[in-house]
Amino acid sequence: MDVVATIAHELGHYLGLHHAFNEAEDGNIDLCEDTDFCEDTPAYNRYEYQEYVTEYSQNKKLTYEDIVVLSQRTDCKTHITSTPNNIMDYEISFMNRFTNDQKARIRYVLTHSPLVPGPKVARSITRATTTPQEFPMRMIK
Numbered sequence: 248m249d250v251v252a253t254i255a256h257e258l259g260h261y262l263g264l265h266h267a268f269n270e271a272e273d274g275n276i277d278l279c280e281d282t283d284f285c286e287d288t289p290a291y292n293r294y295e296y297q298e299y300v301t302e303y304s305q306n307k308k309l310t311y312e313d314i315v316v317l318s319q320r321t322d323c324k325t326h327i328t329s330t331p332n333n334i335m336d337y338e339i340s341f342m343n344r345f346t347n348d349q350k351a352r353i354r355y356v357l358t359h360s361p362l363v364p365g366p367k368v369a370r371s372i373t374r375a376t377t378t379p380q381e382f383p384m385r386m387i388k
């Protein structure tokens with residue numbers, strides 16, 4: 248994979264984005280569930296997509312036209328096919344886009360996360376806490 252796309256992908260995670268494909272917290276990718284909290288990314292079953300790519304490319308030298316075809320994703324919920332080219336994907340894609348919902352998540356993280364430098368949205372604190380706070384976090388590879 249291109250190092251620039253990899254860095255952009257990993258920075259996407261740092262800024263709060265999940266993978267564009269469906270992925271359960273236990274790593275299961277054979278499901279139809281929108282797991283990235285962005286409604287404008289297609290919810291696609293990565294396992295089924297990988298099976299499709301294997302079958303499509305068997306005994307075939309891929310051309311640019313094949314890459315265009317394989318860059319398409321079919322939303323498993325709506326059955327609508329699109330070419331998202333999303334930077335938070337792993338599979339065959341030009342990986343050069345963020346969606347508006349992803350942009351909104353990044354902006355939210357930039358202005359709220361204590362782990363990201365920069366100006367934050369001011370909040371009025373009405374009650375002091377004395378115990379460690381649980382934040383919703385999970386490891387992403």
Ligand SMILES: [Zn+2]
Pocket residue numbers: 256260266387388
């Ligand atoms: Zn990733």
